[in-house]
Amino acid sequence: MNTGFLTIYWRDMLRFVRFKTLLVSSLIQPALWMAFFGVAMSSSFDRLGAGIPPVPGVESVGYLTFMGAGVIAMTTLFTSLFGGIVLLFDKNWGLMREILASPLPRHHIIIGIGLSGMTKSFIQAIIIMIFGLLIGVEFFRNAGPLDIAVSVLGILLFVGIFSLGFLFLSATISISMESPEGLQGIITLMTMPIFFASNALYPTDAFPQIMRDLSAVNPLTHLITGIRYFAIGSDFTAIGIHVTSTPDDVVRSLLMLVVFAAGMFSIAWWRFSRAVVT
Amino acid sequence: MNEPVISVANLSYRYGTFTAVDAISFQVQKGEIFAFLGPNGAGKSTVINVLITLLALQEGSVIVAGHDLQRDPAGVREAIGIVFQEITLDRDMTAWEILEFHGRLYALPKEERRKRIDELLALVELEGKRDAYVKELSGGMKRRLEIARGLMTRPKVLFLDEPTLGLDPQTRIRMWEYLRDVNREGTTIFLTTHYMDEADQLSNRISIIDHGRIIATGKPWELKNALGEDIIYLETADNDAAMQILDGDERVRSVRRTKRGLLAMVHGDGTQLLPALLDGIHDAGLKVTAVNLKKPSMDDVFVHFTGRELREEGPARHMVRRR
Ligand SMILES: Nc1ncnc2c1ncn2[C@@H]1O[C@H](COP(=O)(O)OP(=O)(O)OP(=O)(O)O)[C@@H](O)[C@H]1O
Ligand SMILES: [Mg+2]
Numbered sequence: 001m002n003t004g005f006l007t008i009y010w011r012d013m014l015r016f017v018r019f020k021t022l023l024v025s026s027l028i029q030p031a032l033w034m035a036f037f038g039v040a041m042s043s044s045f046d047r048l049g050a051g052i053p054p055v056p057g058v059e060s061v062g063y064l065t066f067m068g069a070g071v072i073a074m075t076t077l078f079t080s081l082f083g084g085i086v087l088l089f090d091k092n093w094g095l096m097r098e099i100l101a102s103p104l105p106r107h108h109i110i111i112g113i114g115l116s117g118m119t120k121s122f123i124q125a126i127i128i129m130i131f132g133l134l135i136g137v138e139f140f141r142n143a144g145p146l147d148i149a150v151s152v153l154g155i156l157l158f159v160g161i162f163s164l165g166f167l168f169l170s171a172t173i174s175i176s177m178e179s180p181e182g183l184q185g186i187i188t189l190m191t192m193p194i195f196f197a198s199n200a201l202y203p204t205d206a207f208p209q210i211m212r213d214l215s216a217v218n219p220l221t222h223l224i225t226g227i228r229y230f231a232i233g234s235d236f237t238a239i240g241i242h243v244t245s246t247p248d249d250v251v252r253s254l255l256m257l258v259v260f261a262a263g264m265f266s267i268a269w270w271r272f273s274r275a276v277v278t
Numbered sequence: 279m280n281e282p283v284i285s286v287a288n289l290s291y292r293y294g295t296f297t298a299v300d301a302i303s304f305q306v307q308k309g310e311i312f313a314f315l316g317p318n319g320a321g322k323s324t325v326i327n328v329l330i331t332l333l334a335l336q337e338g339s340v341i342v343a344g345h346d347l348q349r350d351p352a353g354v355r356e357a358i359g360i361v362f363q364e365i366t367l368d369r370d371m372t373a374w375e376i377l378e379f380h381g382r383l384y385a386l387p388k389e390e391r392r393k394r395i396d397e398l399l400a401l402v403e404l405e406g407k408r409d410a411y412v413k414e415l416s417g418g419m420k421r422r423l424e425i426a427r428g429l430m431t432r433p434k435v436l437f438l439d440e441p442t443l444g445l446d447p448q449t450r451i452r453m454w455e456y457l458r459d460v461n462r463e464g465t466t467i468f469l470t471t472h473y474m475d476e477a478d479q480l481s482n483r484i485s486i487i488d489h490g491r492i493i494a495t496g497k498p499w500e501l502k503n504a505l506g507e508d509i510i511y512l513e514t515a516d517n518d519a520a521m522q523i524l525d526g527d528e529r530v531r532s533v534r535r536t537k538r539g540l541l542a543m544v545h546g547d548g549t550q551l552l553p554a555l556l557d558g559i560h561d562a563g564l565k566v567t568a569v570n571l572k573k574p575s576m577d578d579v580f581v582h583f584t585g586r587e588l589r590e591e592g593p594a595r596h597m598v599r600r601r
Contacts, residue, residue, distance in 0.1 A: 004382075004383070004385065010382070011371075014371070093366070094362060094364050094365070095367075095368055097332060097366055098360075098366055098380065101360055103352055103384060103385070276332070276333065278323075278332050
């Protein structure tokens with residue numbers, strides 16, 4: 001097997017650990033979200049939800065726990081959407097020419113960047129989980145070590161496939177754009193709807209129909225569905241709303257993510273095969 | 279020796295409707311240092327970029343190291359080394375990492391890679407900079423590192439696009455020495471340049487390229503001899519009249535006007551011809567105000583073939599002025 005993508009992976013990880021500020025900020029940023037936004041929002045949401053009578057026999061979780069899954073998802077989204085930007089810099093600095101003139105098949109560039117971005121997302125997700133548990137996020141309640149291990153692997157599976165999809169998208173945009181500013185603009189424009197038309201911050205039940213439809217095809221929703229299933233459970237209430245998911249739902253969400261990632265990979269492949277860089 | 283490593287026939291390249299390369303044909307023999315000499319915008323980089331597979335082959339046929347560019351671009355890629363016109367090094371990687379990355383890109387086995395890196399760092403005298411970041415290297419060191427990178431895979435041909443652009447004179451001469459060493463060890467070199475002296479002193483053969491066409495090809499001395507043995511520069515009170523006189527003289531090969539005077543290319547030994555020609559002009563009653571005699575340089579060759587001057591480069595002309 002041709003393992004050329006490992007070369008791209010190696011270089012990108014080299015940069016990741018080399019730029020200390022980048023490394024540290026990408027690790028601290030989600031923790032800060034969790035600490036400030038999570039704690040502030042949870043104190044008000046939990047007060048609002050306090051008046052709603054609990055559903056008998058169903059566990060109730062705090063807003064911080066509910067949102068913890070959203071923070072993992074959101075961090076993965078941002079990191080992945082910006083993960084391809086290195087290709088834009090490589091292109092503008094002329095470094096891409098060395099790679100494109102080499103015998104390395106072009107799709108290996110996409111795979112390499114995908115895998116390194118995925119690794120970064122794994123690291124971030126694990127840090128958020130640990131930090132979240134420290135500040136009172138109630139993930140993996142009443143679970144033994146084996147259950148926790150399975151749950152963490154489940155979460156990473158969802159995070160991994162989701163991040164690959166957005167990394168391929170990011171690579172496609174990067175190779176097509178001329179300036180980092182343009183890329184930044186497009187990504188900012190995209191993150192808003194993806195983020196808010198999802199179940200990251202609140203359950204989608206209360207959304208108007210159109211938002212619910214959007215949310216149902218939104219990869220972020222499917223990622224969060226998966227994370228909540230593994231981290232919190234299949235049946236719980238948060239801020240007075242009853243959330244349930246069957247294993248079927250979870251498998252469907254996973255399949256949606258796989259389809260999304262495969263689609264993005266095809267587009268990136270097509271785009272890279274046509275890219276001219278001189 | 280007569281074994282072409284690069285063989286190009288009727289190569290054309292268009293950016294949209296603009297023809298940057300216009301039906302070019304040439305061959306580079308095994309073991310040669312071959313140079314494309316031409317001004318900015320002549321189409322040098324475009325030709326290189328097609329040959330190294332970065333631009334698509336639109337028209338014409340190209341064979342590099344036995345591989346047909348159209349049918350087997352992958353074969354071409356594996357057989358060549360490249361040094362691009364602009365520096366293409368990641369500022370935040372070390373010299374060693376740059377070479378390691380390149381070796382991996384070309385799937386060199388680890389042992390081979392490590393051995394080759396040591397050899398090449400020694401060749402370009404960068405052993406001491408092995409763990410220095412690229413951003414800590416001088417311009418000349420970066421260029422040497424790029425040459426080392428281009429040689430990692432023991433290419434059959436090394437392509438260099440303006441290898442000494444922006445380097446100071448001493449560094450350029452050192453760079454030529456490295457390239458001669460590399461060439462002596464068997465690597466064919468194809469380079470582009472707009473430095474006259476680089477083409478003249480470094481290469482075995484030159485093609486002069488302008489507006490996407492090859493205007494002349496030959497060994498440096500052949501090109502110079504095409505102009506005649508010596509060049510005489512004259513300024514007179516009436517250049518038009520003087521030109522007529524020189525034109526009529528069978529010892530003069532050709533005469534060309536410059537801004538203030540005349541350039542006469544002569545067949546014989548200029549030191550002997552000069553007094554005779556001056557006498558002729560004097561006898562016609564024309565006053566000669568300046569004279570210079572010299573061997574044709576690459577600059578003259580260039581001006582002769584393209585009809586224009588490459589002003590930025592080349593040594594300043596030394597004039598003998600008579601008051
Ligand atoms: N991407 C492009 N799109 C349109 N025109 C281009 C492009 N690249 C080059 N050209 C044009 O093609 C011509 C040849 O350019 P090229 O870069 O090959 O010249 P060059 O001989 O390498 O010049 P230099 O010495 O400045 O590097 C120029 O007129 C240039 O403007
Ligand atoms: Mg050029």
